[in-house]
Amino acid sequence: MSQVSDNIAKIRETLPERVTLVCVSKFQSVGLIEQAYAAGERHFGESRVQELVDKHRQLPSDIHWHFIGHLQTNKVKQIVPFVALIHGVDSLRLLDEINKEALKIGRVVPVLLEVHVAQEETKSGFSVDEMADLAPLIELNHAAPVLREYPGLNICGIMGMASNTDDAEQVRREFRMLATIAKNLFPHGGVLSMGMSHDYPIAVEEGATMVRIGSSIFGER
Numbered sequence: 148m149s150q151v152s153d154n155i156a157k158i159r160e161t162l163p164e165r166v167t168l169v170c171v172s173k174f175q176s177v178g179l180i181e182q183a184y185a186a187g188e189r190h191f192g193e194s195r196v197q198e199l200v201d202k203h204r205q206l207p208s209d210i211h212w213h214f215i216g217h218l219q220t221n222k223v224k225q226i227v228p229f230v231a232l233i234h235g236v237d238s239l240r241l242l243d244e245i246n247k248e249a250l251k252i253g254r255v256v257p258v259l260l261e262v263h264v265a266q267e268e269t270k271s272g273f274s275v276d277e278m279a280d281l282a283p284l285i286e287l288n289h290a291a292p293v294l295r296e297y298p299g300l301n302i303c304g305i306m307g308m309a310s311n312t313d314d315a316e317q318v319r320r321e322f323r324m325l326a327t328i329a330k331n332l333f334p335h336g337g338v339l340s341m342g343m344s345h346d347y348p349i350a351v352e353e354g355a356t357m358v359r360i361g362s363s364i365f366g367e368r
């Protein structure tokens with residue numbers, strides 16, 4: 148067994164069935180991604196548009212590519228044709244742009260709204276208050292909620308990051324806040340993308356349905 152498949156097996160043992168594992172392959176080689184693919188993984192996450200486009204071209208077409216980085220509006224159209232899920236949409240301007248490019252090619256693009264709950268200023272996302280303002284826009288009684296103004300988008304849940312701290316209770320509080328927001332906005336069940344290598348066990352305990360794990364699978368970047 149390769150180191151990568153060994154790491155994946157260990158992580159998989161700890162994940163409940165409801166949780167989708169997104170293997171964060173940013174800055175990692177195509178060869179290492181192929182090892183994860185051989186181990187059965189099909190969800191990969193990238194944080195740079197050019198890298199995502201290149202890897203999408205080189206790797207098997209049944210991979211679900213997740214964009215997990217900060218997306219610039221001028222690069223949206225490069226990934227809209229194939230991306231499986233855009234995590235971390237953090238502005239109405241970006242929603243507008245993804246919607247526009249999606250409509251051009253007749254696609255409905257799945258996206259997650261990023262919510263800022265961490266103490267750090269550096270992390271992006273809508274504030275908890277802004278999320279409350281967005282709520283009326285979301286058609287709650289729709290099985291797959293869509294923002295009325297955005298027919299090119301499927302807003303299927305939220306994404307967030309906890310503070311980068313050793314204080315496990317603070318991390319837990321922040322994940323719990325995200326879970327509460329997700330439950331309010333998506334009462335019929337939505338995607339809740341939270342948890343990375345160092346904090347995903349807490350995220351899973353607090354209800355994550357998707358975890359984004361990089362270094363614990365592929366090693367340090």
Ligand SMILES: *Cc1c(COP(=O)(O)O)cnc(C)c1O
Binds near residue numbers: 215344359360361362
């Ligand atoms: C890099 C990254 C991850 C993965 O981080 P690891 O600590 O390597 O697991 C998860 N989410 C986002 C948004 C990232 O940028």
